[in-house]
Amino acid sequence: MSGISRRKFLAASVAVGAATTLGGTKKALAAGSFSGYPNSMGVLVDLTRCIGCRSCEAACNKEQKLPDPNLPFDDMSVFDQTFHHGTQKRRTDESAYTVVNRYTPEGSEPIYRKVQCNHCAEPACLSSCFVNAYTKTKEGAVIYDGSVCVGCRNCMIACPFNVPAYSYSSAFGAVVKKCIFCHETRLKDGLPPACVEICPQEALTFGKRKDLLKIGHQRIQTHPGRYIDRVYGEKELGGTHWMYLSPIPVEEVGFDPRPGNEPIISHVKEFLGVVPMVLAIWPALFTGFHLLAKNQEGHGDHEHDTEHQHDEEGGQQ
Amino acid sequence: MKSLVELGVKPVDSLINERNDKRWSLMEKLFLGLSPGQYLGQALRNPFNWILGLIFAVGLPLILYRFIFGLGAITHASNDYPWGLFLGFGLFCMVPLSASGFMLGTTVEIFGRHDFHPIERLALLNGLLGYFFAVVYLMVDLGQPWRLPYPMFWSFGPAAVLFLVAWHVATYLSVQIAEVSVAFFEWMDWLGGKRFIRRITIGLTVSGIILSTLHQGALGALFNYAPGKVHPLWYSASFQWIHFFVSAIPAGLCMVIVVSTIIKKTMAWRCDDGFLDSLDRCTLGIAKGAAMGLITYLVIKFIGVAHDNEWAYLATGWGAWFLFEMFVGVLLPLVLFAYAIRHQVASLARWGAAFTVLGIVLNRLNTALITFNWKLYQEIPHIFEFIVALTVFAIYITTYRFILYRLPILYSWKEQPQEALAPEAVKAAPASTTVSPANAVYRKID
Ligand code: SF4
Numbered sequence: 217m218s219g220i221s222r223r224k225f226l227a228a229s230v231a232v233g234a235a236t237t238l239g240g241t242k243k244a245l246a247a248g249s250f251s252g253y254p255n256s257m258g259v260l261v262d263l264t265r266c267i268g269c270r271s272c273e274a275a276c277n278k279e280q281k282l283p284d285p286n287l288p289f290d291d292m293s294v295f296d297q298t299f300h301h302g303t304q305k306r307r308t309d310e311s312a313y314t315v316v317n318r319y320t321p322e323g324s325e326p327i328y329r330k331v332q333c334n335h336c337a338e339p340a341c342l343s344s345c346f347v348n349a350y351t352k353t354k355e356g357a358v359i360y361d362g363s364v365c366v367g368c369r370n371c372m373i374a375c376p377f378n379v380p381a382y383s384y385s386s387a388f389g390a391v392v393k394k395c396i397f398c399h400e401t402r403l404k405d406g407l408p409p410a411c412v413e414i415c416p417q418e419a420l421t422f423g424k425r426k427d428l429l430k431i432g433h434q435r436i437q438t439h440p441g442r443y444i445d446r447v448y449g450e451k452e453l454g455g456t457h458w459m460y461l462s463p464i465p466v467e468e469v470g471f472d473p474r475p476g477n478e479p480i481i482s483h484v485k486e487f488l489g490v491v492p493m494v495l496a497i498w499p500a501l502f503t504g505f506h507l508l509a510k511n512q513e514g515h516g517d518h519e520h521d522t523e524h525q526h527d528e529e530g531g532q533q
Numbered sequence: 534m535k536s537l538v539e540l541g542v543k544p545v546d547s548l549i550n551e552r553n554d555k556r557w558s559l560m561e562k563l564f565l566g567l568s569p570g571q572y573l574g575q576a577l578r579n580p581f582n583w584i585l586g587l588i589f590a591v592g593l594p595l596i597l598y599r600f601i602f603g604l605g606a607i608t609h610a611s612n613d614y615p616w617g618l619f620l621g622f623g624l625f626c627m628v629p630l631s632a633s634g635f636m637l638g639t640t641v642e643i644f645g646r647h648d649f650h651p652i653e654r655l656a657l658l659n660g661l662l663g664y665f666f667a668v669v670y671l672m673v674d675l676g677q678p679w680r681l682p683y684p685m686f687w688s689f690g691p692a693a694v695l696f697l698v699a700w701h702v703a704t705y706l707s708v709q710i711a712e713v714s715v716a717f718f719e720w721m722d723w724l725g726g727k728r729f730i731r732r733i734t735i736g737l738t739v740s741g742i743i744l745s746t747l748h749q750g751a752l753g754a755l756f757n758y759a760p761g762k763v764h765p766l767w768y769s770a771s772f773q774w775i776h777f778f779v780s781a782i783p784a785g786l787c788m789v790i791v792v793s794t795i796i797k798k799t800m801a802w803r804c805d806d807g808f809l810d811s812l813d814r815c816t817l818g819i820a821k822g823a824a825m826g827l828i829t830y831l832v833i834k835f836i837g838v839a840h841d842n843e844w845a846y847l848a849t850g851w852g853a854w855f856l857f858e859m860f861v862g863v864l865l866p867l868v869l870f871a872y873a874i875r876h877q878v879a880s881l882a883r884w885g886a887a888f889t890v891l892g893i894v895l896n897r898l899n900t901a902l903i904t905f906n907w908k909l910y911q912e913i914p915h916i917f918e919f920i921v922a923l924t925v926f927a928i929y930i931t932t933y934r935f936i937l938y939r940l941p942i943l944y945s946w947k948e949q950p951q952e953a954l955a956p957e958a959v960k961a962a963p964a965s966t967t968v969s970p971a972n973a974v975y976r977k978i979d
C-alpha cells in the first residue's frame with residue numbers, strides 16, 4: 217500500500233466515522249449537563265388524595281381519542297386484575313396512556329397510584345431513539361413524532377418507568393404510544409392536561425416544576441405524619457416533571473426505590489466516549505501491524521522481497 | 534450429491550468445461566454442471582431438504598401472516614419485553630457469531646498469517662451471511678421495516694447507540710459484500726472486479742476491524758440504557774461493551790470451526806484438497822485464538838462482577854444460572870481447547886467450538902430476554918415467534934448452502950488452462966503490485 221493511499225485511507229475512515237458519530241457524541245455529552253427549561257411545567261401527584269375514581273383515565277381516553285375500553289371507566293373491578301401469574305398490575309398500553317392501580321399495604325387503607333409518562337428532564341426514551349422521534353418541549357412535555365418511528369422499540373427498553381407502549385395490533389402504522397402531557401391540545405396554550413383538570417380530589421396539581429417542588433416540600437413539612445419525606449421525581453433519574461408524594465415508602469406503590477439520580481444517558485456516555493477513540497486509534501494501529509507483519513515476512517523470503525520492490529515503485533508512480 | 538460424485542460427476546470448479554473445452558454457461562454453473570434432472574434428483578434424495586421444506590411450509594405463511602396482521606399476531610405483543618426472539622436471537626446472537634469475517638481477515642491480511650488462507654473465504658462468507666440475516670431478523674421485528682432507511686437518510690438520532698449500530702452494520706455489510714465478491718467475480722469471470730477488490734483489501738479489512746469493534750461493543754452498550762432491567766450479573770456499568778466485543782471474538786472464530794465441521798461432514802465433495810488437508814491445522818490454529826479470547830473474556834467477566842461488587846448475587850438462583858453459563862460456555866471449552874491444542878486433536882477442538890457457540894447464544898439470550906426484567910416476570914415467547922425465528926434461520930442455512938455449492942469458497946477456482954495463463958499474468962502483475970502479499974500467495978494457489 218503506497219504512502220499516498222494509506223494517508224487517504226486514514227482520512228477517509230476517520231471522516232466516515234466522524235460524520236456518523238462525533239456529532240452525536242457531542243450532543244450526548246452535552247445532554248448530561250442539561251438543566252432543563254427553568255419555567256417548564258409539571259404535575260405533582262399526591263397519592264394521599266387520590267380515591268381511585270378513574271376519572272383521569274376516562275378524561276385521557278377522550279382527550280387523546282383512544283378506543284373504547286373493554287370495561288367502562290366506572291367499573292372498579294379493574295383494580296383486582298393482575299397479570300403474569302399475579303405479579304403485575306395494569307400498565308399503560310396503546311389504548312390507555314394512563315392507568316390507576318390500587319395498592320393495599322398491610323393494615324392501611326388502599327392507596328391508588330396513577331401511572332403515565334413522567335416527562336423526565338433528560339428522557340431515556342429520547343436519548344435512545346435512533347431517528348430522533350422524541351422532543352422535550354420547552355413547556356416540559358416529552359412528545360414524539362410517530363411519522364418517523366421505525367418501530368425498533370428501543371425507547372421501551374430504555375424507559376426506566378416502562379411507560380411507552382407499542383401499537384402491536386396495527387400492521388402498517390405501528391408506532392410507539394404514550395402520554396404526551398396533552399401537549400398539542402392543551403399544554404402548548406398553557407392549559408392543564410385533561411386528566412388534571414377532571415380530578416375531583418385535586419390529587420393532581422399542575423404548575424411550574426419549581427413551584428411544585430416547593431408545594432411538595434411544604435405539604436410534607438405541614439403534615440409530617442401524612443407523607444414520607446420524599447418528593448419522588450425531584451432528583452430521581454435526573455428529575456422528572458411529573459412527581460409523586462406518597463404516604464408510604466415508594467416501593468410499596470410499585471416504584472423503584474433506588475433508581476439513582478443519574479439520567480439514563482449517563483450510563484451510555486462512557487461507550488459513546490470510546491467511539492471517537494477507536495476511530496482515531498484503530499486505523500493507524502492496524503495499518504501499522506500490517507506493515508510490521510509484512511516486513512517480517514520479507515526476511516529470507518525472496519518472493520516477498522520482490523513484492524516489496526514493486527510496492528515502492530508503485531508508491532512513486 | 535455425494536453419490537453423484539462417486540459416479541464420476543465433477544461439479545463445476547473452473548471456467549472451462551473440460552469435456553468440450555467450452556466455457557460453462559451461467560445456467561450450467563448454477564446447476565453445478567449437472568443436468569436439471571440430475572440436480573433435482575440429488576436435491577430430492579437429501580433428507581435435510583425435506584426438513585427444510587417442512588419448516589418453510591409452516592413458517593413462510595406465518596411470516597406472511599405477520600406482515601398482514603402486524604407483530605401482535607405472532608408474538609405476545611409485550612410492552613414489557615419489547616425485544617423478543619427476533620432481536621434477542623436474530624440480532625444479538627447472529628452478529629457476534631459472524632465476527633469471523635473480521636477476525637480471519639485481520640489474521641490473514643493484517644498479521645500476514647497466510648497459513649489461514651484456505652479458510653479465510655469461509656470466514657468472510659460466514660460473516661457476510663450472519664450480518665445479512667441479522668438484518669433480515671430485524672426487518673421481521675421492526676414495526677415498520679420499510680422505514681429502516683430513515684435513520685440513514687431522513688431523521689437522525691446520532692446520540693443513540695442504535696444509530697451507531699445501524700450505520701455500522703450497514704457500512705460493514707457493504708465492506709463484507711466487497712470482500713466476498715472476489716469469489717463471485719472469479720465465478721462470473723469478471724477479473725477486473727476481482728483485481729480492484731484485491732487492491733483495496735487492506736483498506737477493507739481495517740475498516741472492518743473498526744466497524745466491528747464499535748458495533749459489537751455497541752450491541753452491548755444498548756443494554757446500558759436499561760441498567761435496572763438486566764440482571765446485575767449480566768450487566769456491567771462500565772464494561773458492558775467490552776464484554777460484548779471480547780466475547781464476539783471467540784464466538785466468530787468458533788462459528789467458523791462449527792460451520793467447517795458441518796461442511797466436512799456433509800459437503801466434502803465441494804471442498805478441494807487444499808481446504809480439506811489444511812482443515813485440522815486451521816481448526817487448531819483458530820482454536821488457539823478462540824482460547825485466548827475466552828480467557829480474556831472470563832477474566833473481564835469476573836472483573837465486572839468484582840467491580841460492581843456483585844458477589845452476593847452468585848449465591849442466588851440467578852447466580853447458579855450465571856455460573857452454569859460461564860461453565861458450559863467458557864470454562865468447558867477452555868479445557869477442551871487446551872487439551873486439543875496440546876495433543877493436536879482437532880475433533881476435541883471442534884467440541885470446544887460447539888460449546889463456545891452455545892455459550893455465546895446463551896449469554897446473549899440471557900442478557901436480552903431471560904434475565905431482562907428480572908424484577909418483573911419471565912416471559913416465554915409465543916410459539917409462532919419460535920417458528921418464524923426458526924424459519925428465518927432455515928432460509929439462512931439454505932442461502933449459505935446455495936452459495937457454498939457454487940462460489941469458490943471451499944475450493945479454488947481454476948481460472949484458465951495453463952497455456953492461456955501467461956499473458957494474463959503479465960497483464961495482472963503491475964496492477965496487483967500495490968496489493969498485499971496475500972495476492973502473491975493467492976496467485977500461486979490458483
Ligand atoms: S417516563 Fe419514560 S417515556 Fe416518559 S419521558 Fe421518561 S423515559 Fe420517556
Ligand code: SF4
Nearest residue numbers: 276395397398409411
Ligand atoms: S397528560 Fe394528557 S395524555 Fe397524559 S395521561 Fe393526562 S390526559 Fe393522558
Ligand code: SF4
Nearest residue numbers: 266267269270272415
Ligand atoms: S381522577 Fe384524581 S382521584 Fe380520580 S383516580 Fe385520577 S388521580 Fe385519583
